[in-house]
Amino acid sequence: MLKYICILLAVIASEAIAKSMFPLPRLQNLCTQTSVRRDIVSLPQDELQRFIAVVREMHRRGWMDGFGSMHDHIAHQIHGNEQFFAWHRRFLRHFELLMQEIDPGVMLPYWNWGTYWQSPVADPVLTSAYFGGNGRLGDNCVVEGAQARWGRNYPSRNCLTRRFRYGATTGAFWPMRAVRDVMNAAKTHAQFRSRIENGAHGIVHLGLGGDFETMYAPVDVLFFMHHATIDKIWAEWQSRDPLRYRQVDGYDSQRIPVTANSLMPFYSEEVGTALATNGPGYCYVYDDVPAAPMGAMFKSTRRAAFSSFKAAVNNTSSVEQQAQDTEDADDDSAVAPAAAAPPVGNEFHVKHALNDTADFRPPSPMSREWLKGRHMDVAEAARMQALVNNVVAQINTERRQKRAATAAAAAAAAAVRAA
Known part of the structure; x- marks a missing residue:
């Protein structure tokens, strides 16, 4: 028995040392300036390279493991309930x-x-120009792009993995038209959260697979860029009613009502402090979403007392020798494509790999087992599947009508010329 107690104490001690390495900067009480988050494919080459250099350094320091550990440890508290949006924004x-x-x-x-919802494998973000795509056959390790040959130490020592849902493809994601249908229909925070989390949000995690469909998915930088889009979607819904910057509803994981004064897990800050992206401590907006009016923001009534939990990290995330790092950085430097993405929601010009005369396909349903294993709502996911099916059917009808009108106009012009 004493032997096992000693082993346990040694493990606890080693984790305590590792935990101290994961920083937790406090939010500032005011914004000296408001910055803009933008679509990654719109970034100039120098800005893209700076972002890549920063996340590589975060990985080198073990911080990516820390984020994966934190998210995994409290997963049940921040999914499937009304802590989801605010906590992930924080x-x-x-x-x-x-x-x-x-x-x-x-x-x-x-x-x-x-932008590439119909054929995500065509998205430049999932290529060697940005953050790589599917994992390598055999071990699912990511071997291209800015995260090529990345290792992780949480929850075990391994490479960073992705395993696309259908082998070589992810399957379709949600078109933004379906997302905006949810925006238009949802009147409460609880309705909107449940529909987005169990629809557009979940299908991306399932489609990329590997580490990305686990609760330690933040070991992958794509997690943060995916959730920035989810955060942007929430910000757009909020911008339609000033009351949404001060009020929330629904329940947390313990079925306790969530209000703006409820505390977010781990951070122990009020939910209300995260309801405006340009509020104190957050200080950002999205490139095409209106900022929250200052008078509409929640006013905090307490000073945060941080939780004692710290995410466990290690001092390296490499599964290869350190001498390989420099070589990797040289081999895998990203080059941004020159073409800009089409406007959000422009379904007629959506980027896809299909013949233009072929109908678009909706995303396939998420399995009941997968949903339940990730604290998601099976019934809501079924309702969202029906919604996105209908939206894709509408898009296909409109595309067929447009093709028919174009063909008719061409035939009429040809008849005039012949006459």
Whole structure:
């Protein structure tokens, strides 16, 4: 028995040393300036390279393991309930603040997966030009892009993995038209959260697979860019009613009502402090979403007392020799494509790999087992599947009508010329 007690104490001691390495910067009480988060494919080459350099340094320091550990440890408290939006907004800001400790001018970009929703494998973000795509056959390790040959030490020592849902493809994601249908229909925070979390949010995690479909998914930088898009979607919904910057509803994981005064797990800050992106401590807006009016923001009534929990990290995240790091950095430097992405929600010009005459396909349903294993709502996911199916059917009808009208106009013009 004494032997096992000694082993346990040694493990606890080693974790305590590792935990101290994961910083937790406090939010500032005011904003000296408001910065802008932008679509990653719109970043100029120098800004993209700075972002890549920063996240590589965060990985080198073991911070990516720390974020994965924290998210995993409290997963049941921040999914499937009304802590989801506010907590993840705070989590992203934590990540962004640590980025800025390395390079103060860098902002977290968002990954607009709606641009290539029909064929995500065609998205440049999932290529060697950005953050790599599917894992390698056999071990699912990511071996291309800015995260090529990354290792992780949480929850075990391994490479960073992705395993696309259908082998070589992820399957379709949600079109932004379906997301905006949810925005238009949802009247309460609880309705909107449940529909987005169990629809557009979940399908991306499942599609990329590997580490990305686990609760330690933040070991992958794409997690933060994906959730920045989810945060942007929430910000757009909030911008439609000033009351949404001060009020929330629904329940937490313990079925206790959530209000603006409820505390967020781990951070022990009021939910209300995270309801406006340009509020104190957050100080950012998205490139095409209106900022919250100052008079509409929640006013905090307490000073945060941080939780004693710290995420466990190690001092390295490499599964290869340190001498390989420099070689990797040289081999895998990202080059941004010159083409800009089409506007969000432009379904007629959506980027896809299909023949233009072929109908678009909706995302396939998420399995009941997968949903339940990730604290998601099976019934809500079924309702969202029906919604996105209908939206894709509408898009296909409109595309067929447009093709028919174009063909008819061409035939009429040809008849005039022949006459």
